[in-house]
Amino acid sequence: MLNAMVVVSAPRQAWLTQAKQPTPAAVKIRALVDTGASGTCIDPAVMAQLGLTPTNVAPMLTPTTGATPVLVEQFDVGLVIPGSSAKHAPLAFPTIPVMASALFAAQGFHALIGRDILRHCILNYNGDFGYFSLGY
Amino acid sequence: MGNIAMALERELAAYEANLETLKAQEGKFVLIKGDDVIDVFTSYEDAIKEGYQKFGLEPFLVRQIRALEQVHFITRFIEPRPVEATA
Numbered sequence: 001m002l003n004a005m006v007v008v009s010a011p012r013q014a015w016l017t018q019a020k021q022p023t024p025a026a027v028k029i030r031a032l033v034d035t036g037a038s039g040t041c042i043d044p045a046v047m048a049q050l051g052l053t054p055t056n057v058a059p060m061l062t063p064t065t066g067a068t069p070v071l072v073e074q075f076d077v078g079l080v081i082p083g084s085s086a087k088h089a090p091l092a093f094p095t096i097p098v099m100a101s102a103l104f105a106a107q108g109f110h111a112l113i114g115r116d117i118l119r120h121c122i123l124n125y126n127g128d129f130g131y132f133s134l135g136y
Numbered sequence: 137m138g139n140i141a142m143a144l145e146r147e148l149a150a151y152e153a154n155l156e157t158l159k160a161q162e163g164k165f166v167l168i169k170g171d172d173v174i175d176v177f178t179s180y181e182d183a184i185k186e187g188y189q190k191f192g193l194e195p196f197l198v199r200q201i202r203a204l205e206q207v208h209f210i211t212r213f214i215e216p217r218p219v220e221a222t223a
Contacts, residue, residue: 012184012188015189015193055144055198059207060210060216073143094181100217101217112214
């Protein structure tokens with residue numbers, strides 16, 4: 001589990017600034033690193049807080065969908081994972097597509113960090129000591 | 137995509153209608169507004185940027201061109217929010 005921040009994507013923020021419209025504040029989230037997720041998923045409540053509308057739809061299979069994929073909304077967002085200390089630069093994605101999926105809050109997190117993000121990192125899991133590290 | 141009533145329905149229909157032509161640029165990202173294919177871009181960010189520059193907060197579609205659509209697999213027990221629920 002890690003802390004992250006979701007913001008409007010860089011191009012959306014640029015348009016809002018140009019149009020002299022307010023930029024929604026960043027939303028702090030708890031996210032689960034999930035190597036079993038091919039793409040990053042975020043609770044729709046987060047997208048609602050940012051006032052986002054979808055820019056694509058994507059087919060998704062989960063244990064709840066059965067064998068037939070369900071079409072879910074996809075949003076362009078910015079995602080920032082802070083460094084482990086002030087000395088370490090954050091891992092920042094100014095514009096990435098994420099999918100909307102619910103029931104995260106009840107499980108103690110708002111997002112799954114999927115392999116679309118993990119492919120930019122080195123993930124080490126130390127089962128003996130019960131921790132992981134994410135290098136980038 | 138069937139007859140699902142949803143946001144971006146026209147754009148998705150336009151994508152399907154133009155897929156044969158778009159396949160020549162598989163892997164790139166297409167920007168579609170309404171029934172019109174606006175342009176094709178090398179990167180996702182460039183396509184999104186052009187979408188906001190041209191259309192602001194109006195709906196537009198940015199989609200990676202694929203001959204076979206990629207299905208996302210999520211092994212965690214989560215509830216995808218189907219697009220029908222938000223139409």
